[in-house]
Amino acid sequence: LEKVMKGRLSTDLMLRCTILDNNGAVKSISGQFKRSDLCNEHRLNPRDLRKIDSRIPNLVPTILIRKEAILINVLHIRALVKADTVVLFDTYGSNDSRLHSAFLYHLEHNLKARGGGSPYEFRAIESILLSVLSALEAEMVFIRNLVGGLLAELEDDINHDKFKRLLHYSRRLASFKNRARLVQGALEEVLEQDDDLNAMYLTDKKKGIVRQNHEHDELEVLLEFFSKQVEEIVNEAENIESNVQSTQEIVELILDSNRNALLALDLKVSILTMGLGSGALVAGLFGMNLQSHLEEMPYAFVAMTVVSAAIAAFAAWGGLWRLAKIRKVGLTSSQTAKRGSDPKSRAPWIPLPLRRRNFNGWS
Amino acid sequence: LEKVMKGRLSTDLMLRCTILDNNGAVKSISGQFKRSDLCNEHRLNPRDLRKIDSRIPNLVPTILIRKEAILINVLHIRALVKADTVVLFDTYGSNDSRLHSAFLYHLEHNLKARGGGSPYEFRAIESILLSVLSALEAEMVFIRNLVGGLLAELEDDINHDKFKRLLHYSRRLASFKNRARLVQGALEEVLEQDDDLNAMYLTDKKKGIVRQNHEHDELEVLLEFFSKQVEEIVNEAENIESNVQSTQEIVELILDSNRNALLALDLKVSILTMGLGSGALVAGLFGMNLQSHLEEMPYAFVAMTVVSAAIAAFAAWGGLWRLAKIRKVGLTSSQTAKRGSDPKSRAPWIPLPLRRRNFNGWS
Amino acid sequence: LEKVMKGRLSTDLMLRCTILDNNGAVKSISGQFKRSDLCNEHRLNPRDLRKIDSRIPNLVPTILIRKEAILINVLHIRALVKADTVVLFDTYGSNDSRLHSAFLYHLEHNLKARGGGSPYEFRAIESILLSVLSALEAEMVFIRNLVGGLLAELEDDINHDKFKRLLHYSRRLASFKNRARLVQGALEEVLEQDDDLNAMYLTDKKKGIVRQNHEHDELEVLLEFFSKQVEEIVNEAENIESNVQSTQEIVELILDSNRNALLALDLKVSILTMGLGSGALVAGLFGMNLQSHLEEMPYAFVAMTVVSAAIAAFAAWGGLWRLAKIRKVGLTSSQTAKRGSDPKSRAPWIPLPLRRRNFNGWS
Amino acid sequence: LEKVMKGRLSTDLMLRCTILDNNGAVKSISGQFKRSDLCNEHRLNPRDLRKIDSRIPNLVPTILIRKEAILINVLHIRALVKADTVVLFDTYGSNDSRLHSAFLYHLEHNLKARGGGSPYEFRAIESILLSVLSALEAEMVFIRNLVGGLLAELEDDINHDKFKRLLHYSRRLASFKNRARLVQGALEEVLEQDDDLNAMYLTDKKKGIVRQNHEHDELEVLLEFFSKQVEEIVNEAENIESNVQSTQEIVELILDSNRNALLALDLKVSILTMGLGSGALVAGLFGMNLQSHLEEMPYAFVAMTVVSAAIAAFAAWGGLWRLAKIRKVGLTSSQTAKRGSDPKSRAPWIPLPLRRRNFNGWS
């Protein structure tokens, strides 16, 4: 613990980062910088960089607005956006370079396109959020296909292995939903604070333009767009989750009902066995080496065979008849029970004018 | 991924749309327009149209208020409402033309009825929301009938196939409720922001009338009306959902209780079988080819038959007696257990003046 | 659908209503009025009356405040309150006339009592809310008795029919709770908006007295009183619901535990049957018509009888012993398992100062 | 119903109350007062006293602030606090006089202690809330011990009676939590409204001191203290509740798992019985009074005995082998199934950089 506490004081760690300049050109790729130098250069508090620090994965995404820079730490992207520079920190262990290079390509392209009218920092933010959105969507599609496939397989056959896969998928879905919701939360948090929105106009700040309090329509529209998109993804994830949930519930009911069917068949078999047993008892009695005085009667064999078969059949029939009575399962009780309970709920002396409302449509 | 990212930059897609002019007359049916032209003509951001874009179904409905237009994207309707024009975008794959033509008929009629006093844009919004409401209500009624019918069938008989249908219906109900709630959310969002409500008076804006901050009663009443109606639908859907939920729970209890009944019958059969088995053992012993020295006794046969039957009956009776003791299931424990637990909860030294409150009505 | 849409345009429907004048005297009972006339007379929007329209039951109660009137549509009461008139609309199909006449009696009495100091409209509202409250309370008491009786019966005996009644009651309880909560919501909604509260002083408005923004104590106290009462009812309903819920859970556990007891008994029977079977096998072997060379031994019969009985007893004892080992179910594991898991959670090197907190009371 | 409605109009009921004067001395014990007199004397609305009315237990606690008095109706205490008097209403049927006399003692003592600096009304409120807090704590401790004891007993043995007690305790816990939360809600409600807080400085009001809007630190600190304490109790109750909940869930799993163990043993017994049955069949066949032509072979008996035993053993072994295969239950599927499902989730082409995040701590 002491080590940890001391470790927190030493801030001179090296960070690897890629820097894009004013024109969107890459100045340095994966260069190493001291954390303290970065703090000084961009006027940041060392504590801010701790969140960006590439070796620690952060579950909760953050968008920090500081005096001269915006620090964005959302999913796989950790970036510092200034009025004329973008610093991308390398995420430790991010091995999907394809996603990263696509993002870098788009960012360069977007930053170069000066004519668009948006300030430099907004174009950077747009690219970053677009990459985040793409990653979320790709994962969403992937999980939806996994879960959808599994639920489709469950249509055909319910078994052990499917439950295990269901567990893995639903864990993953929950974690995905959580992540998407946190991204949305981070966007909403920025949108809710007028101060922060104003402070994000870095180019204007640099030029010394003072902004009025509610003049941030452009940025608001941009962030709202992404917030809505992420909300849609969260919503979709919740839909899938509730699908999985209701499937689980119904599967449990089906297993229960199947078990009752198995038990009923088992019972039939037991009843038949009991019938055979009662027949066998009769046969066994006559198999005793004792004098039944029927030994010499010519048709005694046939008679006793018929008798024991009849006993077996009778015992089995009695059992099956009782089974049939139990098996009829419905929500309505028998007539008498119904008479006992319903009249109460229709008692005429109760002022419940709203009890039985029928929806007739409106016009 | 790169393709997707580039795709996002190309905005020159064709959109099919139907345009209604100032007098409610249809100017062009399913005409094709370039997305970029539409943006320029109606002073929109390309990003706004992306939501309207007919090829992408959007789960989350949105009502966007822009400088000269209102973009409505709710369920099956995607429309751009201006002070003197309504542009309806064709939804990709919307094959229920009957719903659409009824909506178009009503919209035309409503836009023509100039005398009503409401501005052009409000009449358009009213028609759109009315169509949305009709669609929701129709689906509501349909689902309620489906679920109601199924629950009524469950009254008679609980079986496998019903559970499967229940699963399908409850998935569908969940998705419907979600959609209705999102529609309500979109309406509420507009209602909550005074700025947006003011900005929706497009005709006034066009005429250059500046509105005071809280003068939007007419629009508020209109939107509130629809919001209340949708709330009612959401409420109804939740009621159905909770009905389904409690039915599932009770069905599970009934299946459990039925299983216990099956087990009890099974047990009875097993007990009888055991009884027969014990009788058969006695018979079997006398069937051995060994000298029991009873071979010649004249009534040994009858005696042993009686003995083995008695053993069988005794064994069965013992089993059934124990079964009867276990089968009595109630929430109250036996007397002794009751004495053990209740006194504690009635211990007189505890200051719980509120423990047993009886509601006496008020007067 | 077209019919519905057209239907919405025709507003000249007849409404039946009872009108009370300035002095609380009934002017007309169940008279028929055109909807459009009513709108004109009381300066209402046709859309407002749609909610009041007697043929459509509305789940969501509403209190609409208009320029010269207050429209109240709560449960069985649909009324239009003005500064000097009260219009009661007949609810379609409301067959409990007793409730209605009691309400009418109280309303007349209250409106006549001029000396009370409250304005005419508040006395009307008070009577209306009192009637609503009485209806809710009556239903509350009724449902509580139903559910309480059922839960008491479950104490004695858990069976099929009780679950079915439980389902019916819990559906009804859910619907009641929902209704009560919506009534409370409607009251809260009015209470939250100062504008609406002010606008409800119809008498003052008529006299031309302009009210300051926060001067509506009298009305607030009145509405808050009813809101608190309804809250209490909602709270009571939630209590009952949670009681039903926990009873269901425990009943499931009891059924499970009972099933285990049944299974255990079944197992005992099976074990005894197996024992008998093993004895019978021995007997059967000696019953074969083959030479065992023991045929002539005088005590072979007794010996084999003892042997087969011993085998039967031994097999049964072995089975019962294993059963007893399985049946001991507790939450604590056996000693060894305990040793394996607990030490971990008591590992001394973990900085968890808060793990085992005991509540000692304070000071 | 009519009776109820009329009953509401008659307000001249007698209330029993104890009055403490300016110096904390008891002026009258359980004296009877007319409701209407009390209303006039303390300038209250009759409706306010309805809540205080001693014959009706109120679930929802209320703190009403009126012009010259504060009405407190929380749990067992119903009091009217004025700037120089405290009126305690006798709760109907409150039989725990010890709690009440301790409260009265403390109240007198506290009211006499003039030097404390706090105004008269705050000292009264403090005593009242302290008594409420003590009652809640005492019940909390009592319930915690009950539940804790039961859960500890469940560690040793899971059975029927324990579930029944669990049901009783969890109902009671739910009701207690609800009550505590409502008390906290009442305190919070007062704390949230600056107007109410100001209006509670009755002594200042009487002296004619006008208070500024935010000068109510002393009262705020007092109420916040009690609010925090009650919050702690609510929190503790929720903890116990979630403990009970998770215990129930695990107990269900344990019962399920135990049932599987019972079934497996049952199956073993059945298999052995089947083995014995197949041996018995062989023996039975040779027991037929037919010519097997082996009658005279000297070792046929031993041979057939061995054969039938072998058949029995073989049948039993086959059954047990299949059982062993089914019994191995784990979450991981067999190798092949694993290969089928996992590769999908590790598909290399998916941009899920966040899938496997390991928490490395931060420094």
Place this chain on the structure above:
Amino acid sequence: LEKVMKGRLSTDLMLRCTILDNNGAVKSISGQFKRSDLCNEHRLNPRDLRKIDSRIPNLVPTILIRKEAILINVLHIRALVKADTVVLFDTYGSNDSRLHSAFLYHLEHNLKARGGGSPYEFRAIESILLSVLSALEAEMVFIRNLVGGLLAELEDDINHDKFKRLLHYSRRLASFKNRARLVQGALEEVLEQDDDLNAMYLTDKKKGIVRQNHEHDELEVLLEFFSKQVEEIVNEAENIESNVQSTQEIVELILDSNRNALLALDLKVSILTMGLGSGALVAGLFGMNLQSHLEEMPYAFVAMTVVSAAIAAFAAWGGLWRLAKIRKVGLTSSQTAKRGSDPKSRAPWIPLPLRRRNFNGWS
């Protein structure tokens, strides 16, 4: 109870505390002070110290801001921070001195580091919150490992003892989550109130500098940092909790499905036993000492053996065939059932344009 009430009045208890002076040097270690002296010296209300009082563990953490001091009572730390002194109260029974000494070391170091620019009180708060955070993280990691290990073990084998450990861990996890959430709540509460934030600038207050209302960026950033970190821990705990939850659900399904498999095997065994029984009945009949007139037929033995074996096989085959039919469990019903239910949901006349929405991605 009386004792308790009196006890609350006596405030002259001794408290053990460690005091750090202006330079971070320890002035006294575990010195004893009278509670009343502390109140006078630091101008506190005795009620404030009650929360700090070392003998009572407090579940709900609090940060109280008073005129000259900040009282922090979070988890294991109870401290009084002033502009030039820090008083650490010894927690009763806190036996993990290592954690405490690490905290003390860090606090001293941090308070000495005057150059940092932050005021004395903020450096103290930072150290305190850092220690709290470390404790939470350490416990988080510990619990995650416990639970993760258990879930991994469940992958291999589902049994009794694991459920018991799961219960213990999930109780502990719930209590940990609750604690972390309360810490976050306490931080959020301070952050939400501008007054409190301003009042925490003790050094400025002492120097007499009056602060404007929104000038508390430094403190806000500091507290927000810790609040985010704790939020992350809470989030992680919730993730683990939902993992445990879904594992429990799936384990239940797996146990259910395993039970069905066991039942099916049981059924097979029963069926075979029944088959053997029917064969044995035939053999038994011929074992009767009666004249079957086949006694002398040479091949009767072989014939009857074949016949009885055939009967046994036929009975078993019939049972197994019915079993196979029941065992096929899938979510899709048989063809006919499908035909009966699906057409309804595809009825063409229903205006449900949104029923089957496919997500096509967006571009």
